[in-house]
Amino acid sequence: MSLGSQIAANLPFLRRYARALTGSQASGDAFVREMLEAVLADEALMASLAGGRVPLYRAFSKVWASASGPEATGTAASEHEAGAQARLGVITPPARQALLLTTLEDFTTAEAAAILDRSPQDVAEMVAQAIADIEREQTTSVLIIEDEPLIAMQLEDLVIGLGHTVSGTAATRTQARTAVGEAMPGLVLADIQLADGSSGLDAVDDILSVGSMPVIFITAYPERLLTGDRPEPTYLVTKPFQEATVRAAISQALFFGSTRPLG
Template sequence: MSLGTKIANELPFLRRYARALTGSQAAGDAYVRATLEAALADDALRADIGEGRAELYRAFNRVWSSANVDSVLSTGEGEGSLEAAAQERLGRITPRNRQALLLTTLEDFSIADTARIMDCSQEEVEHLVSDAVSEIDRESATSVLIIEDEPLISMQLEDLVRTLGHDVCGMAATRTQARDIVAEKTPGLVLADIQLADGSSGVDAVDDILAIESVPVIFITAYPERLLTGDRPEPTYLVTKPFQEATVRTAISQALFFGSSRPLD
């Protein structure tokens, strides 16, 4: 397999990681682009990336660690309120804690691979993840709408959300049900599948909500390829089924940290 094909296969996931790390699609893509440009200019780096997925992320993290964050984030002119909120909040959480947590949960790297990506010891990765979890626990509570047509998964998500200290304002299996719930109360966070019980689309249900107010959204789906197409703005937070609870927990933390969530009354 050629290097170009290898990178192309991993690019949607690297872009997902970059967006979660920076809180902005524009800023995340700027870092990804800088990584690819660095690889084009450096034969040794290009050879390293060809060794595997971890090396590609390692190259990205070198760019992330050495770049001027403020200058990269300032390229996101015209972004929406969620991205603006992300830029404001970037300085409030330790960047390396966020990196370690995202790599070990959202991107499903082992502690050993994460240590290599971040150029540190495995013990330091474990410490960074522990600190990140502590920061998660300090997040303010919010009201969550769950859009999911599989009852067992819906109940699992409800239990997880409540365990994290959040309220559940409603559970919808169809676009119409989601619309009815939002008519009563706008949630501070949405967890949504994309394929719903009556054949309706969770993406359309989310669009209905975002037409009313900007809230952070996490898509949880068995069909991530339907969203990672490049044909429309891609979701910042995307969790693939079957999911690990730690992955959903991380996504919720990131979404609430970067998003303008609505606190509980």
């Protein structure tokens, strides 16, 4: 596989990571563009990316470390993004990176250490720090939109184990509308393909038309949402998932309070 093909194959997931790190699709994509521009301008840096995902994320990490937020990219921050950036001081950037790299992106501790230019022990300590900081966030109620009963039960147990409550569960778009009518959630976990052939994307659009809350999509087909052709979810977990990945996504979503409509 050519170097260009390697980068292209990993780029959707790097963009996912950048969005989760910054709390904004626009800001995350701006950082990714800045990294790609730096790569194109530096042949040595371009050659270093031949090693796969680790050097690609390492290059991105250097760009992220050299900037402080959307302002540094020339992208104007919305009121929502500014609020998210104001909360970044609660968790140090390296600790957030360590948490996301080892959960959302499924790197090993050693790989994350190479990306961040830290020791594996440092990374383990940063992950523990990030989890402790995020767990101090206020608890909320969660709506679970999932048509597979065993997965829905697993998510319920996970949510309750984190100290949150489950406002309702739904297996179809219609059930999701009914659940929101009975109790407005503070967070939504949504599958994309639902039991009756309806769309979790449409169900989420329905919910966001009447309320504002962060949304985490959980799907076996993440590439369908990472095309760059339409607004994309900030928080996207791939099935089959690790519970630690969902925990990290929930913590990050509540930390940023991010809503990402898809209409």
